[in-house]
Amino acid sequence: xxxxxxxxxxxxxxxxxxxxxxxxxxxxxxxxxxxxxxxxxxxxxxxxxxxxxxxxxxxxxxxxxxxxxxxxxxxxxxxxxxxxxxxxxxxxxxxxxxxxxxxxxxxxxxxxxxxxxxxxxxxxxxxxxxxxxxxxxxxxxxxxxxxxxxxxxxxxxxxxxxxxxxxxxxxxxxxxxxxxxxxxxxxxxxxxxxxxxxxxxxxxxxxxxx
Numbered sequence: 416x417x418x419x420x421x422x423x424x425x426x427x428x429x430x431x432x433x434x435x436x437x438x439x440x441x442x443x444x445x446x447x448x449x450x451x452x453x454x455x456x457x458x459x460x461x462x463x464x465x466x467x468x469x470x471x472x473x474x475x476x477x478x479x480x481x482x483x484x485x486x487x488x489x490x491x492x493x494x495x496x497x498x499x500x501x502x503x504x505x506x507x508x509x510x511x512x513x514x515x516x517x518x519x520x521x522x523x524x525x526x527x528x529x530x531x532x533x534x535x536x537x538x539x540x541x542x543x544x545x546x547x548x549x550x551x552x553x554x555x556x557x558x559x560x561x562x563x564x565x566x567x568x569x570x571x572x573x574x575x576x577x578x579x580x581x582x583x584x585x586x587x588x589x590x591x592x593x594x595x596x597x598x599x600x601x602x603x604x605x606x607x608x609x610x611x612x613x614x615x616x617x618x619x620x621x622x623x624x625x
Contacts, residue, residue: 416443416444417444418444418445418446419446420444420475420476421443421444421446421476422445422446422447422448422473422474422475423435423438423445423446423447423448423471424448424450424461424464424465424470424471424472424474425447425448425449425450425470425471425472426449426450426451426452426456426470427449427617427618427621428621428622429471430470430471431470431471431483432580432613432614432617433486433487433576433577433580434473434486434487435447435471435613435616435617436580436609436610436614437486437490437499437573437576438490438613439609439612439613439616440490440497440499440573440609441497441499442497443494443497447616447620450470450472456468456469456470464479465479467481471486475489475493482519483519483577483580484515484516484518484577487515487574487576487577488515490573491572491573499571499572499576500572500573501570501572501574502567502568507567507568508567510566510567510574511566511572511574514558514566514574514578515573515574515577515578517554517555517578518555518574518577518578518581519577520544520545521551521554522545522555522581523581524544524545525545525547525552526548526581526585526590526591528543528545528548529548529590530590534547534548535547552591552592555582555591555597556596556597558578559582559594559596559597559599559600560596562575562600562603564603566578571607575604579600579604582597583601583604583605586598586601
């Protein structure tokens with residue numbers, strides 16, 4: 416396998432940082448195509464790959480995967496030798512899928528809605544998947560607090576990449592409260608060599624300030 420077989424279309428100021436970290440965890444060679452937000456994401460060439468014009472977008476041997484959570488799950492499945500899948504026990508698999516999709520659904524929606532001032536009023540909370548922002552944060556805290564040391568137990572998985580990224584960004588941008596369980600979990604994640612490599616690569620790709 417060569418780097419051209421696995422191509423990440425990304426921007427360092429985007430959720431593409433999640434996909435970059437996941438790729439580093441796999442240990443596979445890959446190539447990066449930087450997509451600018453000054454029109455590059457709306458170019459005919461990129462729209463032919465992802466009509467949404469969104470990053471990250473992963474191309475693996477001609478197959479296209481979009482959405483950061485899906486990319487994490489796909490890579491864990493495509494490269495089982497990286498040991499990023501949960502133990503094959505019902506409890507571990509349940510935790511893996513539960514928290515991966517909880518972070519991609521209720522957490523992302525609740526945090527974004529609050530940032531935009533668009534949270535559902537209490538009387539309409541049954542209509543939205545996250546219920547309320549506070550409820551979602553409390554449940555996310557339970558997941559972080561029970562991580563021993565990872566979401567599914569002793570084994571680090573793709574779910575940790577995605578859930579951990581959501582929490583890390585929430586702490587950085589103060590869209591999540593700095594609860595001790597969140598802080599401790601993120602500290603464990605950021606000690607991983609793959610996280611550090613991915614972060615350094617994305618930081619180096621950031622637009623230079625004049």
